[in-house]
Amino acid sequence: MTDRRPTLRAALALCGCGVLLLTGCASPTPASDEPTRVSPESMGTSASASPTASVGVVGADLSGRTIAIDPGHNGGNAKDPEAIASPVPDGRGGTKACNTTGTATDSDYGESEFAWSVAGFLRDDLEAAGASVILSRSGDDGVGPCVDERGTFADDADVLVSIHANGSESTEPKGFHIIVADPGKSRKLEDESTRLAKSLSGSMAAVFTPNKAYGKDAISPRPDLAGLNNASVPAVIVECGEMRNPDEAAVMESEDGRRRYAEAIAAGIGDWF
Numbered sequence: 437m438t439d440r441r442p443t444l445r446a447a448l449a450l451c452g453c454g455v456l457l458l459t460g461c462a463s464p465t466p467a468s469d470e471p472t473r474v475s476p477e478s479m480g481t482s483a484s485a486s487p488t489a490s491v492g493v494v495g496a497d498l499s500g501r502t503i504a505i506d507p508g509h510n511g512g513n514a515k516d517p518e519a520i521a522s523p524v525p526d527g528r529g530g531t532k533a534c535n536t537t538g539t540a541t542d543s544d545y546g547e548s549e550f551a552w553s554v555a556g557f558l559r560d561d562l563e564a565a566g567a568s569v570i571l572s573r574s575g576d577d578g579v580g581p582c583v584d585e586r587g588t589f590a591d592d593a594d595v596l597v598s599i600h601a602n603g604s605e606s607t608e609p610k611g612f613h614i615i616v617a618d619p620g621k622s623r624k625l626e627d628e629s630t631r632l633a634k635s636l637s638g639s640m641a642a643v644f645t646p647n648k649a650y651g652k653d654a655i656s657p658r659p660d661l662a663g664l665n666n667a668s669v670p671a672v673i674v675e676c677g678e679m680r681n682p683d684e685a686a687v688m689e690s691e692d693g694r695r696r697y698a699e700a701i702a703a704g705i706g707d708w709f
């Protein structure tokens with residue numbers, strides 16, 4: 437859509453998800469955007485389109501588990517800059533902007549749309565393995581939720597995985613990295629989140645490039661991401677790759693690539709359980 441261009445360009449400056457701009461990244465929400473079960477059709481997937489979704493992909497029986505998936509940002513965020521800029525609890529006793537618009541590839545494929553699509557495939561894979569899945573938002577054309585709610589919506593889940601992609605200014609950075617809250621709400625939560633991050637790093641590194649700028653496991657401990665800070669269950673943000681790197685942008689823009697991101701994340705969640 438042509439009207440996405442200014443929005444997504446702005447996102448490059450606003451996205452909090454990266455080496456450069458991370459502060460606005462992990463987001464949250466308005467009460468109207470309660471965690472919702474979403475039809476596969478609305479997420480661009482369908483039962484017939486998920487032949488790879490199986491316990492085999494996840495590698496574990498997740499019956500009885502509830503997994504919270506937070507697809508980063510939202511497609512309508514740029515339409516309501518006032519709401520998106522409104523302060524919300526940052527989980528550290530301060531406040532933070534409700535959300536940001538996210539980043540985009542050079543051809544304006546948006547981070548929120550990417551995250552939404554990966555979340556759909558991931559949900560299919562996890563449900564095929566027996567898990568219950570809740571999502572932080574119900575579509576990709578709304579506003580929010582704010583970052584604090586992107587943590588608290590997972591209160592009754594076993595684990596929270598937030599899906600993002602990074603937007604560095606340079607096109608050279610490449611690879612995924614995984615963010616954990618440091619310090620965590622408790623030592624136990626921090627340890628479990630770190631174990632989850634290592635599990636995901638391992639499963640993703642089997643398919644994708646780890647960004648070693650974040651260390652050998654491509655894990656980035658950060659104190660400033662409100663979604664993680666407000667989570668009461670083990671939680672990570674997966675920055676799947678660099679949207680401005682041409683090679684990774686091509687993968688993210690392809691449905692097959694997004695399905696592979698989802699499968700790698702699903703395998704890492706299965707390993708962690």
Ligand SMILES: [Zn+2]
Pocket residue numbers: 451452453461462508509538539547600601
């Ligand atoms: Zn992001």
